[in-house]
Amino acid sequence: MPLPLTDDQRALAESVAAFARRSAPMESTRATFDDSAAGARPAFWEALLRQGLHALHLPEKHGGADAGLVELAVVVEQLGRALVPGPYLPTVTASAVVAAAGEGALRDELLAAFADGATGALVRSTGLRAESVEFGWTVSGSSEPVLGLPGADVVVVRAEGADGPVWFRVRAADAAVRTESGTDLSRSVGRLELEAYVVSADEVLPAPAPDLVDVTVNSLLAAEASGLAAWCLSTAVEYVRTRVQFGKPIGSFQAVQHKAAMLLVRAERITAAAWDAARSAGQPAEQQRLAAAQAALTALPLAIDAALECVTLLGGIGFTWEHDVHLYWRRAISIASSVGTEEEWARRLGEVALTAERDFSFVDADALPELRAQVGAVLDEVLTLPPDPVSSTGWASARGGPRMARLAEAGLVAPHYPKPYGIGAGPHEQAVIAAEFARRNLPQPTTIIGEWVLPTILAGGTPAQQERFLTPTLRGEIVWCQLFSEPGAGSDLAGLSTRAEQVEGGWKLNGQKVWTSSAHEADWGVCLARTDPDAPKHKGISYFLIDLRTPGVDIRPLVQSTGMAEFNEVFLDDVVVPDDCLLGEPGQGWKLATTTLTEERVSMGGMLPHGGxxxxxxxxxxxxxxxxxxxxxxxxxxxxxxxxxxxxxxxxxxxxxxxxxxxxxxxxxxxxxxxxxxxxxxxxxxxxxxxxxxxxxxxxxxxxxxxxxxxxxxxxxxxxxxxxxxxxxxxxxxxxxxx
Structure with a gap:
């Protein structure tokens, strides 16, 4: 999925992609490597200005469109996917940082210049030192390599002063720029070298907030990384789908499929990190700090990995000068290197994570006030009740108590379920409910395995089955386990061998299940069994609800390497299941096993059970x-x-x-x-x-x-x-x- 989510953002992305195809074909990019390295404006620059892509994010009063950082990131992603050469990314990065600075005459002048089409570069380097003098500052030192510096019309600089950073403008005509041989062949790179460079007071820019600068820079670089990864993914997948070896497309080989799938995983993570960083621009500084570090630590290094994986999937042709993938690889290395080391960003993220957490909420604090009041009243009542019991082993469900019973009565155990079991809560409502639980430091209840079972009963069960099982489960009076896996089938559920034979009044089941979580604590189990042995694998399977107290059910705990026994093997020996415990029709088991409700529980945040x-x-x-x-x-x-x-x-x-x-x-x-x-x-x-x-x-x-x-x-x-x-x-x- 590309970075844009809304219809307007998708339309913008499509427009930019079309512009890139028309204006910057790869043969043109390759033909102008020398010009790009020198910082020359590409031939399409005037057309880009006419499109207004350079000023999308600038204030309207300065000639911009007043769009947000997310919209600018959408443009950067699409231009990155086409490997558009030249100064666009360095320019909009510099102008976005200037726009974030405090009001002043120099800011207005620079924004007007950028709106008129000036190119720019942003120099942030510990190698430049500013010394206060009577008329302003003098700056000396040599910067680290800076993308887009050679050829930039406007150079915005941050230097280290005795009392903190000093931001100023260096006039391009007065700047000493040493052009370097860049890793990225389609973009200039150089160092700014200053020796007692005089900065008058009217050349000093009001300092922008440092966290906003970081998140601006990192989100735009991450957006370009997202575009690079998207190109690598589509290129690799198209190649392995059509390349034939040993008489088959190589994309049919499992090893190749897994490499391609992991390339998708990387691409999705890059896009999510870029998007999250861009959206944080309007959030508090602490949130920007988390998101900026995440973009630098996740999106940018993963783009390098994505490009290399593309090369390995392409094989020998990907390692040649003629193939474009090496240009994407070079750019990925260049942008990842430009923000500093991964170790430093890991340290920065770790320090802020000691005291802060990322806010993944998506509703305002005052949204849906009536629902907040209704839920809050129930939760305040719940807090006056005795705590419910907890499970004696691991993460398994515990028996319900007064708190869970009250929450079930209010439809708050599974609020996304329809009434009377929930309140039919959509994403916004679920977010508000979660916020009210969090405000009281009250964990949201869960039925554990019931999270899979109850939606299936809702979707495929009879009214009598729904009435029998849903409310007691939501109250914590019924604990479920899932009798799916078998010793001979493993992940191949369709290969199960447990048989169900129809008998008078019901079905007789025989077989063995294994790795059944919490069966030793459960009351009921959902079981897949084969009712038609002659049907193909996925057919002929039926879905049963088994009372685990039924004669013939033998549960034997499996002791894990941790010393705990959370899992079990379950033997079914002539277990009779009545007709009213068959869910759906015979043969519908596979379909039911993969059923979920349309309105699913919304998951917010990403707390990890292990390694968190x-x-x-x-x-x-x-x-x-x-x-x-x-x-x-x-x-x-x-x-x-x-x-x-x-x-x-x-x-x-x-x-x-x-x-x-x-x-x-x-x-x-x-x-x-x-x-x-x-x-x-x-x-x-x-x-x-x-x-x-x-x-x-x-x-x-x-x-x-x-x-x-x-x-x-x-x-x-x-x-x-x-x-x-x-x-x-x-x-x-x-x-x-x-x-």
Whole structure:
């Protein structure tokens, strides 16, 4: 999914993409490498100015369109996808930073120049020092390499003064610019070299807020990275779909499919990070700090990986000078390098994450006041009731208590369900309800496995089945388990062998299920069994509701490597299930198993059960690490970045729903990356422990123990289908690669 979400943004993206195709074909870009490296204006510059793309984000009174940073990022993404050469990105970055500065004559002058079509560059470098003198400042030093500096008409500079940064304008005619040989062949790069350069008071720019500068720069670079990754994805997928080896398209080989699917995962994360950074421009400084670091730490490095993966999928042809992919690869390296090191951004994100969390809410604090008051009154009443019991093992459901019963009565256990079970809450309403729970530090209730079971009963059950099971489950009086996996089938649910034979008044089931979460604590289970052994794999399967107290049900806990027994193997020996516990018709089991309600629960944020930021923060607070504090903070930064990736993907899914569309690839990406992020994050925590990793705490709660947090990972990596199975789904169903 590209960066734009609204109809207006999509129309803008289509217009810019068409302009890029007409004005900057790749053969023209290749023919003008020398001119681009020298900073010359490309031939299409005047046409770009006529389109107003250079001034989209500038204030209307200065000749701009007063659009936001997200709209500017949409333009940058599309131009990046076409690898449009020249000074556009450096120019709009410089002008956006000037627009963020305080009011003043110099700001007005520079904005007018940018609106008239001046090119620009932004120089932010620790290599430049400003010294206060009677008439202003003198500046000396040499900057780091700056994109777009050679050839820039307006050079905006930040230098380090004794009391903080000094922002000023350097007149291009007076600047000493050393042109360098750039990694990106389609854009100039150089160093600004100043020796006692005199800056008069009227050349000083009111300092823009530093966090706003960071998020402006990083979101635009990330938007270009999103465009680069999108091109790499489409190019690689088209190639592997048509390239034939061993008599088959190479896109039919699983190894190739997985590489292509992971390329999609990277591209979606890049886009989400760029979008989240751009939208943070209007948020408090702390939020901008989180989003800017996330863009630098996620989007920009991943663009390099995406380009390299494209090369490997293209094979030898991708490694030749003639193929365009190396130009995208070079640009990805260039823009990622321009913001500084990943280690520094990991440190910066870790420091802010110690005390702040990203706000992924999408409704105003005063939105839907009547609903807030209604929900708030119920929650205040709930807080006066005795706490409900908690599960004795892991994350399993506990028996309901007075609090869950009251919430179920009010339709707040699953507010997205239709009445009388919920309140039919859409995304906005769910967000308001979640905010009211959070305001009271009250966890939102969950039925765990019931989250999958109840929507299926709602969609395919009879009124009697709905009445029998929904309300008691929402009250916590019925705990469910899911009898799907089998020893011989694993992730291949369609290959199950449990049989159901019709008998008088019902069905007799025989078979074995395994890895059944919480079966030892559950009251009922949903079971897939084959009712027609002659039907093809996905057909002939039916969906049963089994009372686990029925004779013939034998539940045997499986002790995990953590020492806990959250999973079970379940044996069904002539278990009789009455007719009224068959859900739907015989043979509809597969369809029912994949059913969810149209209005699904909205997920906000991306807190990870394993390898999450909360564990790293706890380790830092307790001093439970053997490395330096700086390294512990960097690990926190990386783990936080993973959670922010998921939070941004979740929010984009919600915004897609609000725009009237159905979410696309980001749903599958969330499933894959959630598992990957937990694996990477948990492994990152282990790197901090040193000799402390020889010890474990209690096996009662693996999530509270640093080592057991890692050992418990298989439940995440296998549950709901392995990462590899999910990659197959992405490759075949989303990317359309041949089976």
């Amino acid at each position: 930021a909360r564990l790293v923060k706890r380790a830092i607070a307790e001093g439970s690490y053997a490395t330096s504090r700086a390294e512990a903070v960097r690990v926190l930064g990386r783990n936080t970045a993973r959670e922010l990736s998921l939070g941004a993907l979740n929010l984009r899914s919600v915004q897609t729903l609000l725009a009237g569309a159905r979410p696309g690839a980001e749903i599958s990406v969330q499933k894959v990356y959630n598992a990957l992020a937990q694996r990477e994050g948990s492994r990152g925590i282990l790197t901090l422990l040193g000799p402390l990793g020889t010890l474990t705490g209690s096996s009662v709660d693996p999530a509270s123990d640093f080592v057991l947090d890692h050992i418990a990972l298989p439940s995440v990596l296998f549950g709901g289908g392995t990462i590899e199975i999910q990659l197959n789904v992405i490759a075949q169903r989303i990317l359309g690669l041949p089976r």
